[in-house]
Amino acid sequence: MKHAIVIDFETANGSPSSVCSVGIVIVRNGEVVDSFYSLIHPYPDYYAWFCQQVHGLGPDDTEDAPLFPDVWDQVEDRILAAFETDRFPADVPFVAHNARFDEGCLKAVFGAYGLHYPGYHFLDTLVASRRRRSLRRNRLENLVIPGFRLALLN
Secondary structure (H helix, E strand, C coil): CCCEEEEEEEECCCCCCCEEEEEEEEEECCEEEEEEEEECCCCCCCCCHHHHHHHCCCHHHHCCCCCHHHHHHHHHHHHHHHCCCCCCCCCCCEEECCHHHHHHHHHHHHHHCCCCCCCCCEEEHHHHHHHHCCCCCCCHHHHCCCCCCCCCCC
């Protein structure tokens, strides 16, 4: 895969629209050309204990953080700049470990803010890892092995 946008969301609670952070890495021609991370003021604005235990973020971290639409504008601007285009590159997939979660968050938060979801294409490293390797657990840290290259075949 020559081009990809690796993405990861964290949520504040059980609602998929409650994204409280996003990280992206933009890969063009097989090289990392940009990365971005931002806290996000979640919607709905409350934190579940379990979610805080997973990622360590809480209300104090995101109290003054920007809302999702402002953060997503920055994400899109970086993607457009990285691919030197004025339109989102339809042939460049988002890649996530458990894409059902991350794509679900993206769709939900677009809906929560009344934004049109453009139908981004996602590839899933979790699904691909289950096809390619027999690990006891298919957690992302178990896939990060020197020299291991995962072919995404979604």
